[in-house]
Amino acid sequence: MLRNFLIASLLLLTAACGPAEENNKASEGGLVYVHAGHLIDVEKGIVLDDQMIVISGERIVDVKPWTAEGAPSGVIDWSGYTVMPGMIDGHSHLLGDIQSEDPMAPLEGTRQDDIDMGVINALKTLKAGFTTVIDVGSYRVFSDVELRDKINAGEVPGPRMMVAGAYVTVPGGGGEVIGLDAGVDIPDEFRAGVAADADEVRERVRYLLDGGADFIKVIATGAVLTVGTDPGEPEFNEEEIRAAVEEAAKDGKYVTAHAHGAEGIKMAVRAGVRSIQHGSLADEEALQMMKEHGTWLVADIYNGDYIKEVGTAQGWPEETMRKNDETTETQRAAFRRAVAIGVNIAYGTDSGVYPHGDNAKQMPYMVRHGLTPMQAIQSATIWGARSMSLDKDVGSITSGKYADMIAVSNDVLNDVSVLENVNAVIKGGKLVP
Structure with missing residues (x-):
């Protein structure tokens, strides 16, 4: 049905x-x-x-x-x-349904349901003017690869996709489906990127690249939307993130890091990641390191307002709402400072938390928090292309x-x-x- x-x-x-x-x-x-x-x-x-x-x-x-x-x-x-x-959205999640208050939601549909919803989400995104997206992870391994390949083959309409295959995350970390009742079985396809040490990171990265991933997404810190994790706390250490970077580099591929906390950002930058997603609690040292290394910042500075409004109305977990309050304005302050000192900025929204097709709602926030209108447009076009070395084509x-x-x-x-x-x-x- x-x-x-x-x-x-x-x-x-x-x-x-x-x-x-x-x-x-x-x-x-x-x-x-x-x-x-x-x-x-x-x-x-x-x-x-x-x-x-x-x-x-x-x-x-x-x-x-x-x-x-x-x-x-x-x-x-x-x-x-x-x-x-x-336009280019550098932080998107096309597969499956949008964020809800139910931690069981990712498990309730089938793989085909996720892809069918991804087809709808892809068309909405394309019609909104986003002709390229960097899809930074889905729970079911390679479901994003399947959608990308359908679009590339002309079977369904949608934006050009670069995909991560799955999240590379620590056991019980920000990229896991957690917060479930005791005894709930999590299928293996939801845990394809789970790694407990550097050797396992290399194995998981190799598996994802061999399966068709265009780049690798590591969850370097806890997450706002994953219950039981702390956005400010590192989850992988620097050696483990570097293992992902080195393994990806063998195929000429990049690593992007989900990182809210300052220490997690610094470890990821030192390890050689291409970009930092979120950057909500970045301090001055972290931002200066990003500038020095040429690391891109992809900050979803619209999302906090959406989460506060919809999460409150729908009764999202108290922990989630508290973490959102603790990171929304700090993220925007970090973004403003990043712009001021010249950190590379690429546009990314975390679409999939909010409804697909609304990707451009973040554009005024980019201007409000430091970019000129031309720079905001550049962040969603040529800068976004450069952030993932796509600028020869888009x-x-x-x-x-x-x-x-x-x-x-x-x-x-x-x-x-x-x-x-x-x-x-x-x-x-x-x-x-």
């Missing part, structure tokens, strides 16, 4: 949006042309007026000033819009990159909240219906 409901929901979501008015009719000689009224060049941090974007297949082949004389006959007319690259509207772009009707640099309602999306040269 649940699967039938999910499939029906997907069909309704797709049908409700209707066909794109100019769906790939704007082609001439195998090329697609887009007339951009205003084009945000995120690499230079400037806005160009009246531009023509030329697309061949999935990729951009030219960007040049628009001239009406000699223009192709069928053009995607975005002359009344501001055009910018498709992150800007540049010749050679995938033709991933969005159109908005208002001045986004005057009010970044307009990104909460994008007017049109192109992914891989095709309008998203």
